[in-house]
Amino acid sequence: MSEKQPILGGAPAGGTGYGGGGPPAGAVPGAPPGAPATYQGQMPAADVKDDPNMKAPGPSAPPPGQLESVGGYENIGFNASALPPPSYDESERGAPPENREFKAVPTITEEEAREALLSFVAEHCCYGKKAAQEMNYTDLKSTSAFHYTLETFGEGRTTAWAYEPFIGQTIDVPQNGPAPGPWDIQAQPGALFQNGKIEIEVPHTAGVKPCHECLATGRIRCFRCQGRGRLHCHSCNGSGRESYYEDGEHRHRTCCHCDGSGRRRCYTCDGYGMITCTVCDGRASLKFYIKLTVLWTNHLEDHIVERTALPDELIRGVSGQISFEETVPRVWPIVHFPDQEVNMASKNLVTKHASSYANERILMQRHKVRIIPVTQAYYKWKDNDANYFVYGFEKKVFAPDYPQKCCWGCSIQ
Ligand SMILES: [Zn+2]
Ligand SMILES: [Zn+2]
Ligand SMILES: [Zn+2]
Secondary structure, eight states, X not given: OGGGOOOOSSSOOOOOSTTTOSOOSSOOTTOOTTOOSSOOSOOOSSOBOOXXXXXXXXXXXXXXXXXXXXXXXXXXXSSOEEOOOOOOOGGGSOOOOSOOOOOOOOOOOHHHHHHHHHHHHHHSTTOOSHHHHHOEEEEEEEEEEEEEEEEEEEEEEEEEEEEEEOSSOOOOOGGGOOOOOTXXXXXXXXXXXXXXXXXXXXXXOOEEEXXXXXXXXXXXXXXXXXXXXXXXXXXXXXXXXXXXXXXXXXXXXXXXXXXXXXXXXXXXXXXSSEEEOTTTTTOSEEEEEEEEEEEEEEEEEEEEEXXXXXXXXXXXXXXOEEEEEEEESSOOOOOOOSSHHHHHHHHHHHHHHHHHXXXXXXXXXXXXXXXXXXXXXXXXXXXXXXXXXXXXXXTEEEOTTOTTOSOHHHHTO
8 A cells, every 4th residue: 555654743745646635846835935845843643634614713912021112001912901081171061051942842633643543554454444434532632752862972992002914014113202192192083973983003103023923934834734734535534445336336446536645635725734824914024003992982871751651662763843952062961841850861861971981081962852742542433442642743653452453354363
């Protein structure tokens, strides 16, 4: 069995055949001049079985202590650390507004209540419309729901060491000047009250270092064959022979996938046992720098005042009259709204937001009160005394007790 020599550790023998397993002749692609053609380090004693689903493992972290410390950024690592924002100067806030105007909200008529119910019935294929057409209204009670929302738009900043392949880009070294403080760097959000994120290289913090992953060679051991350049042939399971059936007999022949060697050239490294370093992208050097991440978050909280049997959360999804809206760097709680519960909610949420985001600089706040019309329509139909709700400018209907919920067709199911 000359084709199946025992395989020991070390670099695989060269070979040119399809199944031989060795690397192809010629220079190693991507390798720096003078680099060994094949993997020379430790590897398993035998070819490894291929797992086609195997993914390249993540890179290792750079060793600590490799980087010089930068003034103002002494204690940062490779994980993002939050930076407390500069404190807010209360004198910028101004006095609370005195006269805020609140707009009233329209009510609806019987006709509108019936129309709303009819279109609600039409949306439900098995509801009968007779009840909606024939019902007699006994009362229409118009009330208003209040929806208070407070948004606090904050900016958080974190810093961490970062690195990327060094491809000859400009390096802004510490010798160029002192690094600006993390809150002194300009960054504008794309839009107010919308979440967003940007990453910025802190000026004067960059440098170039040899790649720690490949020890500055640009190439690392192949994860698939673990450096051997060859894999166990999966067609013959390493035996070099395959069986087939002919003329009523099981016969054996040389495996055509590996030419009988029982092994195949690794398709990830092309037989070299090494692949391009995934950290430096084969460049052997890395650019290190301090990365500032700016994160904008809109914190939104609300409170609904709704005093009928209508489920409160339904108020959130419909439009109403914006009775009051204010956008300023720091809002003052609403105190003069005609409904005390709204004033209370405003006070509680404004107080809560003032202390909830210690790691963020608050850029802007917005609060508003929406008034949503809610009409409870009482009616009589046949022997039924019931009611339903029409709410929001869309005139949505909430009618859990609608008397004709099932037509004859679906009641037999
Ligand atoms: Zn390989
Ligand atoms: Zn084979
Ligand atoms: Zn590398």
